[in-house]
Amino acid sequence: AVVSRRVRVSPIPAIPVPLYHSHYKLWRTSSKIIIPLVGLTSKLYFKLNQTSVYPSQYHLDDLIRQNADRPLITVSNHMSCLDDPLLWGLLLRPSTLLRHWDLVRWVPGAHEICYEGEKFREMKSFFMSCGKTSSCRRGEGIYQPCMDFSIQQLKERTPVHIFVEGRVNETRILIRTKWGIGRLVQECDVPPLVLPFAHRGMEEVLPLYHTVPKPGKKVTIRIGMPIDTTEILSDCRKFNFTEPATRKCVTDVIEMKLDKLCQKINDVHYVN
Numbered sequence: 001a002v003v004s005r006r007v008r009v010s011p012i013p014a015i016p017v018p019l020y021h022s023h024y025k026l027w028r029t030s031s032k033i034i035i036p037l038v039g040l041t042s043k044l045y046f047k048l049n050q051t052s053v054y055p056s057q058y059h060l061d062d063l064i065r066q067n068a069d070r071p072l073i074t075v076s077n078h079m080s081c082l083d084d085p086l087l088w089g090l091l092l093r094p095s096t097l098l099r100h101w102d103l104v105r106w107v108p109g110a111h112e113i114c115y116e117g118e119k120f121r122e123m124k125s126f127f128m129s130c131g132k133t134s135s136c137r138r139g140e141g142i143y144q145p146c147m148d149f150s151i152q153q154l155k156e157r158t159p160v161h162i163f164v165e166g167r168v169n170e171t172r173i174l175i176r177t178k179w180g181i182g183r184l185v186q187e188c189d190v191p192p193l194v195l196p197f198a199h200r201g202m203e204e205v206l207p208l209y210h211t212v213p214k215p216g217k218k219v220t221i222r223i224g225m226p227i228d229t230t231e232i233l234s235d236c237r238k239f240n241f242t243e244p245a246t247r248k249c250v251t252d253v254i255e256m257k258l259d260k261l262c263q264k265i266n267d268v269h270y271v272n
Contacts, residue, residue, distance in 0.1 A: 016135040016145040018115075018125055031130040035104050038131060039097035042089025048215035049205065051090070054222045054268070060091045063195060063226065064103055064159065071154035071192035073184055074105065075254060077262055078163035079170055080202035081113065082213060085131060087199060087221065088161060105159040108136035108146045108180075110167075138166075142180045142247075155189050164251075164258065170203040172270075174262050177255035182247030185229050185254075194254055196224040198261035200269035220269040224261045227254065 019027035064072060076083065084107050089097070096103060114128040115121075115135050134146040150160045162184065165175040185192055201219035206212075232253055236246040 016149055017133075018129045020129065027130060030126070031132065032101050034127065034130040035101040035132065036097045038085050039089035039092060039104070040094060042086045043094065045086065045213070045215075046090050046219065049201075050216075050218045052218075052220045052268075053090070054220075054265075058091065058223050059093050060088070060159075060195075061093050061096050061103075063193070067193055067226075068157065070190060071157060071188045072159040072195065073154065073181070073192050074159060074161045074195045074197065075164045075181060075258060076161070076197050076199060077174055077258065078165050078168050079199065080206045080208075081168060082206045083163070083199070083202050084109075084133075084161060086202070086205075087197075090221070091197075091223075102158065104132060105161040106132045106134060106150060106153045107161040107163075108150060109133040111135045111137045142178075142183045147180055147183060150184055151187050154184065154192060160184065164254065168208055170208060172200075172262070172266055174255070174259045177251050177258070179247050179251050181254055182249075182251040185250045186233070186243065186246055191228070191230040191233050194227040194229060196227065196254065196258040196261055198222050198224070198258060198265045200265050218269065220265055222261050222265045222268070224257055227257060 017027075019030075060074070074088075076087070084105075088105055088107075092104065109115075109128060114133050115125045117124060134149050136146040137144060150162075154160055162181050164177040164181050166178040166180075167175070169175050181194075185194065199219065199221045201217055204217040205214055205219065229250065232250055233246070236249055241249060
């Protein structure tokens with residue numbers, strides 16, 4: 001069984017998630033339904049595709065259970081608007097989705113995609129909130145409510161996923177990593193673990209500007225080794241790095257690790 005990691009700390013002033021504080025009981029009840037439903041649907045959908053995970057039979061649950069006292073941040077490239085929740089749903093065991101919904105990640109999502117729109121705006125906003133997606137506004141930088149909220153969740157030992165490119169990128173080349181990941185690592189109460197994973201094929205499942213997912217596509221996922229940020233932060237303190245310099249150092253290391261994964265996955269996914 002997966003042991004709960006939540007450690008309650010005081011709430012932050014601005015919450016970029018509708019219902020989370022104003023109607024918490026309603027949010028919690030709805031989230032307990034939506035998270036398993038979406039996660040299990042993700043698993044079923046990948047059975048309609050040619051899906052490969054390296055290493056095979058990998059489960060995020062094991063990493064969460066073995067490091068219950070450490071914040072966990074997962075990072076990946078971003079090839080489709082369905083990358084999340086499909087990929088996280090695939091990498092968790094069904095038992096975690098059903099019985100430990102509180103261990104499922106929070107993820108910042110683009111406000112104009114997740115919370116705006118002419119059709120079904122209120123329904124979409126409610127669904128995204130209960131699916132543990134916080135509202136991230138483009139152009140407002142790394143000091144905005146969704147980043148504060150993500151740090152809060154990490155302090156409560158709930159995982160956070162970050163698309164470090166900051167937008168959908170359907171090419172094979174990783175876009176420069178945004179500094180937000182550096183801030184999350186720097187401001188955690190305990191140096192977090194950062195788990196990078198790269199994927200290809202989601203851009204075929206749901207191409208940009210399309211609305212209906214396509215089955216029968218080849219999807220490849222490669223999980224990297226967890227990055228223990230303790231030594232990175234210690235070295236930055238040792239050499240008296242400023243806060244911006246520390247953020248850049250952390251971001252550069254994560255970008256390098258993720259870029260290597262992307263290069264490796266290209267060699268596997270684009271064969272034949």
